[in-house]
Amino acid sequence: MAAAKCDASFRIEYESSSPITEATVTYLNPPGPTHDIKQLLAIDNTIKLNDIQNDIQAPGTYDLEVKLAVDGVVTKRGFSLNVGRCTSSSCYVPKIYEIKVQEDGQIVMNYWVDTTTNLAALEYQIAKDPGFKDEDIIYSKVGFSDTNYTQFENIDMKNGNIPDKTTLYIRIRKYCRPEGVSEWSDSVEFDSGIWGVEAYCLSGVDDRNKDALCYGTDPAWKMKVTLQPFRPDVGSLICLTNGKPAIPDNIRDFEQNAPENLKKSGIRWIRFLRSNSDFNPSLIYRVKPETGEIEVLEGDVKCY
Incomplete structure (x- = not known):
């Protein structure tokens, strides 16, 4: 520059x-x-x-x-x-130490700047290609940590519309006072995680309705959830995309458009719509509505 x-x-x-x-x-x-x-x-x-x-x-x-x-x-x-911007000799390039992708859909960037004395702002970009062409940049932010510098920046995959399980690249630069901007840092490669998976759900007061779960017809409700751990299994905890367990109180507070049955009695049956090595969309699971935990795989029924 x-x-x-x-x-x-x-x-x-x-x-x-x-x-x-x-x-x-x-x-x-x-x-x-x-x-x-x-x-x-x-x-x-x-x-x-x-x-x-x-x-x-x-x-x-x-x-x-x-x-x-x-x-x-x-x-x-x-x-x-x-x-139009001059790289000042005192405006040093920041460095990205590490990128961690957490199970709740947060990407945490651990980075370093040489001093905050002349720090005006910081900027980072996330791209699908290390060349960072305009068409490959999927997320950027400028102005963070300009007054209260912290060494960690949290990036929410949902709010940033960042795709699941994708190889991505991130870089950062520093804006200095009174003028000047550093070069971009070396880019760091990372793989995004899973911040949510769509699923069809039935409440605790609904009968187990195969057609509703398989085709998304009434009274099934389509919602995005996360899992702890990622893959569905007996004992896996179903959470809302705000990280809280998918129990009636939390559904009522967070999923305000959900049917009243789900708000009152929680999730009883669920089918995940993702298809990969971790998810089989033909399977239906029974859930403990009061905890949001998967109780058992309904082995006697499949969607296909």
Whole structure:
């Protein structure tokens, strides 16, 4: 990242068993010239635009493309420079120590900043690809921990609309006072957990109705729940997505649109709609309404 008053530069990482025969950088947007950087690249992998011709004269986003060639073999890579913020030498890059995914759907980021003296704000992004292209970024947040710094940031999978069981990447940067912003940290890869699974439920006053549970017809009610532990089994605790056990009082407080039978008597039968190695959507379970625990697998009935 660069600013109009700073030297704009970028670093090229490559491996080649043969000498580079062609190396150029081209301004794509706004359209601009192509510069030969072969001699500069032979000296240092960091290319300073002022060493060629700095065509960046105003704040904005500049899209560039680097082309490297060895004889007839060519590779190209595009990137962007966001001009208008200068990376101050005192605005150091934060570091992500660890990402933990908890069973209640919380992603906990353990991170570090060098000092809070010049801390204006922090920003992080979560993406489906380590390249962090705009179309791959699924969640971002800026402004947290700007006054009361804590080393841990909780990210709620439900509120962030973060997909279950997906390989994701996260990175962080620091905004400094009086001005300046750090580079992005190295990204950290992690696998998201399960923050909820949809299920058809019948209350404690309803008869066991196979068709209702299998097809979601009345009086079955569709709701999202979580499990402790993740996979359904005898003794597994069914919880609401706020983390509380799926018992009548909690259903009444949290699932206000649920049928009155569920609010009064809780869940008696349940069928989970997820289909994977942990969940079989053809199975129906009997639940203890007063605790929310799975009591038994109804072995004499299946949806298919």
